[in-house]
Amino acid sequence: MLAAIDLEGVLAPEIWPYLGDHFSIPELHLTTRDSDDFDGLMKTRVDAMNRAGLTLADLQAVAHLVQPYLGAPEFLKRVRQYCQVMIISDTFHEFATPLMERLGGVNLFANRFVVDERGHISGWELRIRGRKSMVVQGMKQAGFKIIGMGDSLNDLTLLQTADYPILYRPVQRLREEVPNAPVVEGLDEALAAFLAIFKRNGSFA
């Protein structure tokens, strides 16, 4: 068994709106909860950041302050007593590495920025976009059963590919697209859903 869990909106707040608040850039408040056009979203974000003259280092200084949701490290610690955890996110490694440490040192699969010689973001390498399901599919082919949990449209393929999808405070369209998955509203409920799956599979300690 392997757990593939989304980051933002599940284990930690969305990082882009946090940057938007700090730097007073309204365009950064749009997230994958609002749009499934990720390239369009990224273009809007990067244009806005470059107009404001921000370097990646400026953004990192603030993004690195983001704390996990209360209880998220404990949730992961409990789940990891039963199975391995992969965090599969459309965030960027450059933003989220300290957050991973605060979550207990879990593995992150995410995207990377391309930076020009002045330190401004000039592009992005999408290793995850549209491929959450490919990561899950690969692990399934290696023989793992997958528990998937996410909150937004960018988790749709992950949830559709997982053996045991769980919707975490989902946007409405996600509920409609994955109608038979359990819906949880917090990390306590999520842990109960995970434990029920472990128990069904005979790995309840």
Ligand SMILES: [Mg+2]
């Ligand atoms: Mg999310």
